[in-house]
Amino acid sequence: MPESAISFVQEPVTPTITIEAGRGWAGLDLRDLWLHRDLFSLLIWRDVKVRYKQTVLGAAWAILQPFLTMVVFTLFFGKLAKVPSDGIPYPIFAYAGLLPWMFFSNAITASSNSLVGNASLITKVYFPRMVIPGAAVGAGLVDLAIAALILVAMMAYYGFGLGWSALMLIPLVPLTALLALGVGMWMSGLNVKYRDVRYALPFCVQLWMYATPIIYPISFIPERWRWILVLNPLTGIIDGYRSALFSRPFHWWELIVSAILTLLFLVYAAYSFKQMERDFADII
Amino acid sequence: MHPIIKVENLGKRYQIGLRQPYRTLRESVIETVAAPVRGIAALLSRNGDEKRDRQNPHVWALRDLSFEVAPGEVLGIIGRNGSGKSTLLKILSRITEPTTGRVELYGRVGSLLEVGTGFHPELTGRENIYLSGAILGMRRAEIARKFDEMVAFAEIEQFVDTPVKRYSSGMYVRLAFAVAAHLESQIILVDEVLAVGDAAFQKRCLAKIGEVVREGRTVLFVSHNMASIEALCESCLLIRQGRLEDKGEPGKIIERYMAAEAGQGSGERSLIDHPGRRRDSIPMMTSVALFSDSRQPISGLRMGSPLSVRVSFSSPEPLRPIIGVNIRTAQGAPVFGVSNRWTHQGFDGPVLRSATISCDFKSLPLMPGTYIVDLGFGDFGDISRELDVVFEAIAFEVFPTDVYGTGRLPRHTDGPVFWDANWIVSTRDAVD
Secondary structure: OOOOHHHHOOOOOOOOOOOOOOOOOOOOOOHHHHHHHHHHHHHHHHHHHHHHHOOOOOOHHHHHHHHHHHHHHHHHHHOOOOOOOOOOOOOHHHHHHHHHHHHHHHHHHHHHHHHOOOOOHHHOOOOOOOOOHHHHHHHHHHHHHHHHHHHHHHHHOOOOOOOOOHHHHHHHHHHHHHHHHHHHHHHHHHHHOHHEEEEEEHHHHHHHHHOOOOOHHHHHHHHHHHHHHHHHHHHHHHHHHHHHHOOOOOOHHHHHHHHHHHHHHHOOOOOOOOHHHHHHHHOO | OOEEEEEEEEEEEOOOOOOOOOOOHHHHHHHHHHHHHHHHHHHHHHOHHHHHHHHHEEEEEEEEEEEEOOOOOOOEEEEOOOOOOHHHHHHHHOOOOOOOOEEEEOOEEEEEEOOOOOOOOOHHHHHHHHHHHHOOOOOHHHHHHHHHHHHHHHOOHHHHOOOOOOOOOOHHHHHHHHHHOOOOOEEEEEEEEOOOOOOHHHHHHHHHHHHHHOOOEEEEEEEEHHHHHHHHOOOEEEEEOEEEEEEHHHHHHHHHHHHHHHOOOOOOOOOOOOOOEEOOOOOEEEEEEOOOOOOOOOOOOEEEOEEEEEEEEEEEEEEEEEEEEEEEEOOEEEEEEEEHHHOOOOOOOOOOOEEEEEEEOOOOOOOOOOEEEEEEEEEOOOOOOOEEEEEEEEEEEOOOOOOOOOOOOOOOHOOOOOOOOOOOOOOOOOOO
């Protein structure tokens, strides 16, 4: 047809964005997430910057919380209850477990409340909502880094040197963060609709701590019940931290189960979040 | 030309009744105790959602909305509160999802639904510029490039490193708008942001939007300020109860909207048995009707429009009628009065038993608001007294219009009347 020859302007044929009912956002749009990476880092930076404003001790809180908890645990569980610690001095045994646990529990708590806390953003502007619970977990990593300084000091004090196995921290820390992201993202979405989450969570977090080998070693649990402990993805992770720090042999099987469970749950959480996301602006 | 925004059969349904109305303390306590039981029961029953759907009525905030916007078009969206304007903007900016239909956007969308989205009071102006910019969808490099421009626009140079919680509300709003105004998107959605800030800043916001418009970007503009809609927009959508009522040239659409808004009063009133009739009156005036440009009586008109007050009378004795029309504000303050008694029109005209007398104003210089019309009726044969007086015979509404072509209007406190003036500035003392 000769008509097309007259057209000089290249008209856009495919829309940049299509908005449709029930569809369109269902798929996890990784490209969209990537486009908002600056927002992600800025939100982490905001959370870190704002967190200790108007506090006297400031970022020292990031150290004080796990440190004082370690002191209390050492007194009650190490000295009084005589919980074994695989031959490692109890204070550093407990701290090595508390460090990732504190990161994890703070991250899921902050993440669960993040959407509700940022309601004004959600009702006023579009961006991939996952950025919000994600940034809350990211901000926790900063606290983890600060609290790790104490661990370094304690290890020097107790005469532990870092071995090659410490390299395992490189996949372990991201794995912890991914598990926190999965749990936090899922809870944050539920929290929008059911504010019950806010009340249930602190309770669950406490239970979860006792169900994880933090104040006791895996070997403390009788062999035939150990598989239950391993179903908790944090078990392999926390145990992995200790193996990495104290140059002990890794329980590979447990670690692999943890990694698989973490990834499976992360996929489920992302899917579920995408489903819940549609109603956020309307019901938050 | 290919449209930049294409909206097809868009609909948005909200559930109503999910939130309980405020009740007494006793009811609240009972509700609090009963809620978990019912909540769990609803969760357990598989079709809990469906059941709730049936119990709770829906409301369609938008229904079957279809329209297209051409690139570079500046589209105003008007409609009453709750008509669905904001829902439309929320769908277009992807904050909420439509229930039906689809939207195609051929370009990046920037939305300004609120000034200061994502501002954190503890952070400094500089930090908030980056944060808010990123939230609105800007890349960090893009913000850095425009940083100085934004600071200059907001006039906060000395306070860039002060936490915004120490800002005055004016500074806060200026900074927030500055960030949003520098969005580089092909499509910009604006919702009422101009209702903030002092007069001088509002003017600059309008100027900035005008600049955006001249750059050829597409703007969707929701406002209750008809004067700014008329000044900025090339076309206009009228939404009523979630449906598209009309699209066209802003002046016409605004007029239609205003007429419909004022349609509650019909612009016509019988004066027989009118409650405002003065006691000693002989009931002679039978009806009054208001007209503007159209043939239909109206109860509202735009600033500067013509107005005809038509009064019908019927008298037992033939007479030469005198009509007085007094205009008062809704608060009752007199604005002005006219009467053919003073102008002597009809002084030596025909003697009549009944007729309709039309009192025409070429252009009514009234500011927006509600006005009351008092009517008086007399006979040139006996000008010592009025035969029939009806107070508050009829009321009408005046709607804002861009009478000066600037998008600006005098303040209400300046008085109920606007006037044209010619301005001459002496150049003799000019500095250069």
